[in-house]
Amino acid sequence: MQAKKFIPLLAFVVLAGLLFRGLSIDPSELPAARLGQPFPEFSQPELSTGREVSVEALAVRPALVNVWATWCYSCRVEHPYLIALAQQGVPIYGLNYKDDSAKAREWLTQLGDPYQLNIADVEGSVGLDLGVYGAPETYVLDADGVIAHRHVGVLSEEVFQRDFSPWFSLGASLSEIHGEVGVE
Amino acid sequence: MRAVIFVLLCCSPWGASSTWAVIETYEFSSPDLERRYHALSQELRCPKCQNQNIADSNAPIARDLRVVLYEQLQAGASDDEILAFMVARYGEFVRYRPGMDRNTVLLWAAPGLLLVLGAMGLFAHFRQRSSQVHAALTDSEKSEIERLLQEPRA
Incomplete structure (x- = not known):
């Protein structure tokens, strides 16, 4: 009979625990459906050269595939860090997603170009095959060309150290270079 | 007084139709395809604006998915094939009636x-x-x- 008195308290503790856990979960972040699968086939022009590129062009691996666009404000925030990563020798392929190619080329001229090459995905079809639902998004392509990880949102040093270290081991901290680029 | 209530009803979201579908024009080759388009676009969930289906959403990604849906319907794909296509890219999340698996x-x-x-x-x-x-x-x-x-x- 005594134990019964504690049922509401117990129920409260369980509910509070669940709700507290919920506070730290981001509901807008979706599980990536393409994880563990090879990068989807495509044939699109390269942004700067205009020549057709296919999935074979993503040859240097492991690499990052960064989804970006000039209409995406967060991409501008992220850009200096991508340059810092490229200077550290991390290969980055760009997916210029649903963008005006002329504006995108201008962006790279003005802000610097951290990309090995850029897939000009004007219609968003590569993005659709990849399951992209916004920009910026950053994927890890592992040594076998398989999509190993997806990050939604701005890529920062903190995120990179936490989630990307299994594929890329950077010796020193990037903050020095990052700071330099930030001054620009 | 009645007139006031009537005006209020017209202004309130409840007075209007409950579905705020996006206005787009698609030419369907058969009324059956059109019916399936409406059914599927209401079952598919917009990945960006998570509490809207792709029929209601103005997000660019929802528009893209509607175009894909239309093209696949016209090309003769079955409902299951279209749903499988969407799930392969956006996960079970994209369906308002997800399949039964470990997560659901x-x-x-x-x-x-x-x-x-x-x-x-x-x-x-x-x-x-x-x-x-x-x-x-x-x-x-x-x-x-x-x-x-x-x-x-x-």
Whole structure:
């Protein structure tokens, strides 16, 4: 009979625990459906050269595939860090997603170009095959060309150290270079 | 007064139609395709604006998915093929009625579980109430009541 008195308290503790856990979960972040699968086939022009590129062009691996666009404000925030990563020798392929190619080329001229090459995905079809639902998004392509990880949102040093270290081991901290680029 | 209520109703979201579908024109080769387009675009969820289906959403990604849906319907794809195409890219999340798997089993089982839990709670409650015995008063309690009743009122 005594134990019964504690049922509401117990129920409260369980509910509070669940709700507290919920506070730290981001509901807008979706599980990536393409994880563990090879990068989807495509044939699109390269942004700067205009020549057709296919999935074979993503040859240097492991690499990052960064989804970006000039209409995406967060991409501008992220850009200096991508340059810092490229200077550290991390290969980055760009997916210029649903963008005006002329504006995108201008962006790279003005802000610097951290990309090995850029897939000009004007219609968003590569993005659709990849399951992209916004920009910026950053994927890890592992040594076998398989999509190993997806990050939604701005890529920062903190995120990179936490989630990307299994594929890329950077010796020193990037903050020095990052700071330099930030001054620009 | 009636006129005021009428105007208010017209302004309120409840007065209007409950579905705020996006206005786009697609030419369907058959009324059946059009019916399937509407059914599927209401079942598919917009990945960006998570509480809207792709029929209601103005997000660019929802527009893209509607175009894909239209093209696939016209190309003769079945409903299952179209849903499989979407799920392969955006996961079970993209369906308002996800398939049963490890992640969604709790979602599917929850209504049944809650119903059983509620029924058990109600059952326990009523059983406890009906088993409460109204004990007879003892002689001393009866005489105490008599005494209180006969006390002069203040």
